[in-house]
Amino acid sequence: MRAKYNTLIIPYYISEVPLYCILKRKDMEIWQFVAGGGEGNEPPKMGASRELCEEIGICGIDSILIESLDTIGSVPSKFFEDFQESWEDGLYVIPVYTYAYKMTQTKLKLSDEHLDYRWVTYKQAMELLYFDLDKTALWELEMRLKNNV
Template sequence: MPTLTAPRRAPCQVLVLPFRKTGSDTEYALFRRSDSGDWQAITGGSDDGETLLQATKREMKEESGLSADTLPFPLQASATIPVSHFAAHATWSPLLYAIPEHCFAADATGQTLSLSPEHTTCEWFSYENARQHLIWDSNRTTLWETTERLRDGILLP
């Protein structure tokens, strides 16, 4: 009988910021990490063989319970993260020092979010309140770009 092994972590990261429309306002979902207490958007890695879209949708489902038909909107925001932040870096090339983080927004209007064990809570915030809770530049840039694109009406899948 074949042995099942966990997929190997690829050197790639995704970040997804869920938002919802509440009348004329927009709110943003942030998740409090159970290990550090930091507030952030949905983040996670891709597995070897996964496309960026597959990894993004899987992380959205795993960390927030967003439905499979929720479209992630790719953003121009991006970042790199030192490989030392990831346990899997020991399996990557020793010449790799930083991995790319690809950023997305996701319309969660009308959906109920759930928590993975990675988080202790999830809350909806206004732009200013979310900005004050975020410590990572990539999260703040993603929040800003999502807000600007929603204002301009050009958030496209």
């Protein structure tokens, strides 16, 4: 059963400057970060780890290595019509938990949900990302990296 939350995970790689991995969704043809919902009673960080495996082929990650971000958001439940029957009436939004994951490689195995991926700078990501929540989480991560937090 689909859990009542979503995760957003920013894969990043430290080169001369931080690079961020954005994915082009096949269904909407927009750029975003790794994202997806939890399953069953799966805690959000475990869901984030599973999504990294499913969407970009980075598997077997200890969820302790996934960094929690402070950025919070929500998504209208109407975008999850397939799951609404199992959710109670009056559930209008679901929370989105945001994370970052420091990559040790840049080669990925992309899922069928996506058309392409790119490693981009902060500025390039801000120009290409579609969702405001992705941009806010990216800004937070960029500031954390600049301030060594």
